[in-house]
Amino acid sequence: MRNGVVITGMGVVSSLGDSPTALHSSLCDSRNGIRPIQLFDPTGLACQLGAEVPAFDGQSYLSGKNLRPLNRTSRLVASAAKLALEDSGWSESLRSEEEVGLVLGTMFCSLQTISAFDRRALEAGPRFASPLDFSNTVINAAAGQTAILHNLRGINSTISAGVTSGLQAISYATDLIRTGRSRVLLAGGADELCFESFYGFERAGRLCRSNDTDGDFPIPFDARRNGMVLGEGAALLVLEDAAFARERGVEPIAEIVGHGSSFDFSQGRDEQLSAAAVGHSVQEALRDAHVLPHEIDCLSASANGSPAEDRHEAQGLVLGLNGQTHRLPVTAIKSMLGEALGAGAALQAVSMVETMHGGVLPGIRNLEEVETDFPFDLASRDNQEVDVRIGLINSVGFDGQCCSLVLAR
C-alpha cells in the first residue's frame, strides 16, 4: 500500500520567465532563452552563449529578507520556493503548523562561492577568507538557506546527480511521501551559471561550437548539432500526499505515478550500454507506474544538443518503450532553455504539466534534419496539439546517470 503523490503547485525562475505559464508560452512561441552571456566576461571563450535568468538578484521575490548571506543558487532556489509555496497555498501560517520539507537537486550548487572563497584566501591569505562565504560552500547550502528563509522544517535533503539531479530529487521526494515519511515536500532542482563551471564544460569540449546570437544552436536531435549551451534556473514542485491534499481541499494539478533510474558505467563510450541504461530507466519508471509503453501520450526528452548523448537517449527510448516511438509526440525544451543542469529536468516536469493542461507541446527550436535512424516521427520544430493523460519525462546525465518520471493528469 503506498500513498498517492500529487503536485499542488509549481514555482519557476528561468531564462524564459518566472511562472509556469510564462515559461510555457515562451516555449510555445519558440522564444530563445539563450543569449550572449552577461553574468561574467566571456572574452576568449569559444562559446559565449548561455541561458541566463535575466536581471536576477532575488530581491523582487524575497523583499524584506536579508539576502546577503545567499549566493545566486540559493537565491534562485529561495525565489522558486516562494513562488511554489504561493502557488499551492502553503502560506506562512500554514507552514508554522506543518513541517514542509525540501528536496533539492543540484549539480554544483556553490561552485562559484567555493572558488571565490578559495581565491580570496590564496590572494590575501587564509586569515582573510570570508566566514560567511564558507557557510555557503557546502553543496546543501541552497537547501539550507531556503529552509531558513521559508521556515521549512520538514525533511531537507540535497541530491547531486549531474543533469538528472532535479528528477532524482523529485523521485526521492515521491518515495518519502509514498512511504508516509512526509506529507508535503518541495522538490525540484537548481543550478546557477558561473564562470567556473562554464569554463569546465568548455575545456571538456561539451559546449556548442557556435556563437551565432540568432541562436540556431543547440538543436537537440538535429543532425547538425555540435554541443550543448549551458543555462541556469530553479524549478520546484510542491508534492503532497494525495489524501492529505484532498483533506486540505486543494485541487491537484497532476499526479506522479512512477519513476525509475539506471546507470551507464561506460561513460557514454559504449553505445549499447548507454542506450541500455536509458532503456532500463524508462522501463523501471513504466513498471513503477503500472503503465504500458503505448499508454504514454507524450515525451519530454533530455536531449540538449550533445552529439553522442542525444543519440544514446533516442536509442534508449526505443528500447524502453518497446519500439513504440514513431507515433509519440516528443519535445526537447533544452533547445530553448539550454542545459540548466540541476534545474533542467525539473523545468521539463513543469513544462509537461503545462502541456497536459493546455494541450500544446512546444516544438524543438530549429529542428530541421534528423539522422536517418531517428526513431521519433513526431519530433518537430513546430508545436503540436496533444491530449496528454500520461506523460514521460526523461533525463540523461553525461556521467552515466539516467532517470525517468511518469506523470498523469
Next chain:
Amino acid sequence: MNIADIRASVKASVARIANLDPEEISDSASYKDDLLLDSLTILEIAVDAEYQFKVKIADELLSEIRTVDDTVMIVQQHLELAVV
C-alpha cells in the same frame, strides 16, 4: 587614513554584509543587540575589516568588536602600528 574615512568604510561594509541602509547604522549601535546580527555576520564584519584594511587583529580583540566604534578604533590602532 583618517578616522572619518575608516568609519565610512566600516559602515559601508556593515551595510553591505548585513543588508542595511548605511543611514540606519549608528556609531554606537551594538551589532548584536541593536542591529540584531548573528555571530556569523559579526565575524564576517570583523574579518572584512581586516581584509579591507589589510590588518591582522588578534582573536581576543576580534571578540571585543561589538559596535562600529569598536571596529573603527581597532582598525585605526592597527593601521598606526603598521606605519610605525
Next chain:
Amino acid sequence: MNRRRIVVTGIGVITPIGAGRELFWTNLLAGSCGIGPVRSFDTSAYKVHLGAEVQDFQPELYVSNLEVARLGRASQFAIAAARLALRDANVELASLDRKRVGVSMGTTSGEPREVERFDDLVVAGKLGQIGPEFLARYPSHLIAAHIAQEFQLTGVNTMIPTACAAGNYALAHAFDTLRAGRTDLMLAGGADAFSRITFTGFAQLGAIAPEICQPFDRCRKGMIPGEGAGVLVLESLDHAKRRGARIYGEVIGYGLSCDAHHMTAAHPYGEGAVRAMTQALEQSGIKPEDISYISAHGTGTPTNDRLETLAVKSVFKQAAYSIPISSIKSMLGHTMGAASAIEAAVCALAIHHNRIPPTINWETPDPDCDLDYVPNSARVHEVRIAMNNAYAFGGNNASLILKRCEVAN
C-alpha cells in the same frame, strides 16, 4: 508488519587510523589517535595546524578498472572503501543482477582539491592550463559514479551531499531503495578528502581546536578536520541468508529533520536533533530506554557537545544517564561526509562484538555534559540496539538506528 528487513553484511573503511574493518576496529578500541600536524599543505599562515589525514594511502591497491590518475582523492577513498566492503561481505558481483546493485553516497565537499587546482591556475594567470580534467574529476556526483564505473554497476546511483550528516542520509536512502524493492544490494556510505578550502573555512569560524580534540570535556576548544570513507553493504535479510552472508546488524529505522534556523549554528535547544532522534525511535518502533549505545556526533566544539547533550537528555530523559555515548571523532577527527557512515559501521561492529569505543582525551567533567561518554577506554558492553547521530551545516540532522539481527528459527 510485513516489510523487508535490511541488514549490514559488509564494512569497508579508509580512515586516519587505518584501512579495512579489522585494523580500524582494533585501533579504535585501543584508543588510537589519527590526529597530527597537517602534511598535505603548508599551515604556517594559519593559527591552527592539526588535521586527521589518511596516511600512506595507496589507491592502486583498490582501483583496478579505472585509472587512478583520473580520480579525485575522495573518489579514490570511496572506491577503496567499497572494494573493502564487498570483500568483507563476500559478495560475488558476477552472480548478481548488476541492474539491481546500486550506490548511495554522501559527501560534504566532493572533490575540493580539484577546485584548488583550478584556483591555483587562475590566480597564477594560467587559466589556459585547465583542461578537461576539471569536469571529469570535480563534480561531487562522480564519487558515486566512479564506484559504479569501477564495479560496473547499473542500478540506482545517487549522491546526497548533506554535509556532515551525509553518511546517514545516504544509508537511509539505501535502506529505502532496498525496502521498496528497487535494489537487491546497496553500497552506501560517505567520503571526503582533506583540503585547504575546508581547513581554511573551519579555521576562520574559529572551530578548529589548537592542540587536542576532546569531545564533551570541559576544556574542549573545537574540532579537527579529517578525511576518509566508509561504505557499508546493505541488502535484505532474505538476500543475505540466501548468500550465507555474515550479518553485523539490522538497520531498523531513521529520522531526518531540518532546523531551519541557521547555516552553521544549531538550534539553541537542539530542537532539530531532538526531532531526528524521536522520529528514528518512532519509526523503529522502539523506546528510548531500549537503546544500548549512542554514537555521538560529538565534534568537540563547545557548542555542539553541549547542545547534543541537551538534545539527548530531552529525548531519553532519565535513561540518558545509563546509555553510554561516545564520540569517535576524538580519534578520527571529523571526517565530514564520511563521518556518519564510519560511525554507522562502528554501531554495527559494536552490536556484532558487544564492545563500544571510547571518547579519548577526556579529562575534566563539564556540568553541561554529564552523561557517560565512555571516557578513554573501550568497554565490553551488551549492545542490542545502537543509535547513530549526525548534525550538519544547513541544519540537516539525521539519526539512524541499528539492531542486533534476531532471526526466528
